Amino acid sequence: MKLAFSALLLAASLTGCATSWVVDSDVKSFASPGTVAPGATYRFDRLPSQQADGARQESLEAMAAAALDKAGLRRDDAKPQYTAQIGARVTAGLSPWADPWLYNGPWGYGYGGYGYYGRRWYGGGWYGGPAFAPPANPWYEREVSVVLREVGSNRVVYETRARNDGPYTSSAAILPVMFQAALQGFPNPPQGERRVNIELPAAQK
Numbered sequence: 001m002k003l004a005f006s007a008l009l010l011a012a013s014l015t016g017c018a019t020s021w022v023v024d025s026d027v028k029s030f031a032s033p034g035t036v037a038p039g040a041t042y043r044f045d046r047l048p049s050q051q052a053d054g055a056r057q058e059s060l061e062a063m064a065a066a067a068l069d070k071a072g073l074r075r076d077d078a079k080p081q082y083t084a085q086i087g088a089r090v091t092a093g094l095s096p097w098a099d100p101w102l103y104n105g106p107w108g109y110g111y112g113g114y115g116y117y118g119r120r121w122y123g124g125g126w127y128g129g130p131a132f133a134p135p136a137n138p139w140y141e142r143e144v145s146v147v148l149r150e151v152g153s154n155r156v157v158y159e160t161r162a163r164n165d166g167p168y169t170s171s172a173a174i175l176p177v178m179f180q181a182a183l184q185g186f187p188n189p190p191q192g193e194r195r196v197n198i199e200l201p202a203a204q205k
Contacts, residue, residue, distance in 0.1 A: 041076035095137035
């Protein structure tokens with residue numbers, strides 16, 4: 001009965017997103033007021049771990065670039081005023097609506113007959129994926145980050161993170177929106193953690 005009720009509740013929430021759906025991100029930002037001027041230039045800066053997988057990092061940087069451009073920054077690899085270090089973490093686990101006995105069993109998580117979820121590196125973060133057979137009701141926790149540093153002094157002038165969780169599998173659609181949410185209010189964001197909702201067409205679910 002509990003499993004049936006959970007399935008109905010999830011189905012009802014998804015039905016409400018037939019024409020559009022909302023990516024809700026919890027965002028927290030830190031800034032040096034008045035430091036970054038409109039139209040400032042930047043280039044991407046990679047950690048050694050990010051350099052090891054250039055193709056994935058390029059994909060992630062393309063997602064972040066759209067949000068940075070929308071925030072009023074301009075990419076200029078030749079004469080940057082700032083460096084932008086970005087990261088993303090995606091972890092897959094069991095849905096909070098799933099029956100714990102079905103997936104946990106008497107011996108703990110993953111012994112209910114469905115294996116368990118592992119994690120893989122994704123552009124500076126972890127991408128959750130099935131280590132064996134995935135559970136029928138996966139749940140994804142995502143986080144993106146942007147850190148701007150002044151070229152020369154290497155001083156951090158802006159730092160922001162956005163977190164989101166939900167049942168949708170399309171990280172390619174969700175991560176760009178999370179970068180956009182993370183940069184909302186740039187360069188003078190409100191203090192404290194805030195919820196940023198951005199609506200997307202259902203086709204991108």
